[in-house]
Amino acid sequence: MKKQVGIWMNTDKAVLVSLLNGKENEIQTIESDIESRSHNPREIKPGSRTGTVLMDVDKKMTQRKNHQMHNYFEKVIHSISSDTGEIYIFGPANTKKHFEKELKKRTQFNSLKLEIESADKMTQPQMVAKIKQHFERNGNYKN
Secondary structure, X not given: OOEEEEEEEOOOEEEEEEEEOOEEXXXXXXXXXXXXXXXXXXXXXXXXXXXXXXXXXXXHXXXXXXXXXXXXXXXXXXXXXXXXXXEEEEEOOOHHHHHHHHHHOOHHHOOOEXXXXXXXXXOHHHHHHHHHHHXXXXXOOOO
């Protein structure tokens, strides 16, 4: 029997809820290391010199954030079990869309049914209820 996994995700954390036979099997929270805003003392200038090298501070911070996001997505991907058949991703902002792109790059996830939806912040019981409701509403509830 394939598992159904719902993932509520934003830049701070991801909550993975696994369902097996329509029942809550496992809940896992993965914290993100993505810095929301870091202060760089050279931030006032668009570029600054370090010796003879001109550094673009914005570019460096963007690369750093992209690297942190990639590491966060790797943690979440490794937490999805290999017997998963369907994934439902929801949450605020664009993190879920970036994660969906990352999943589609992986061959092991190409055969999975993948759905994405926008949602507000929620408590953990609300997340579980929304995931169960989603799979039940779409006729994907396995009894």
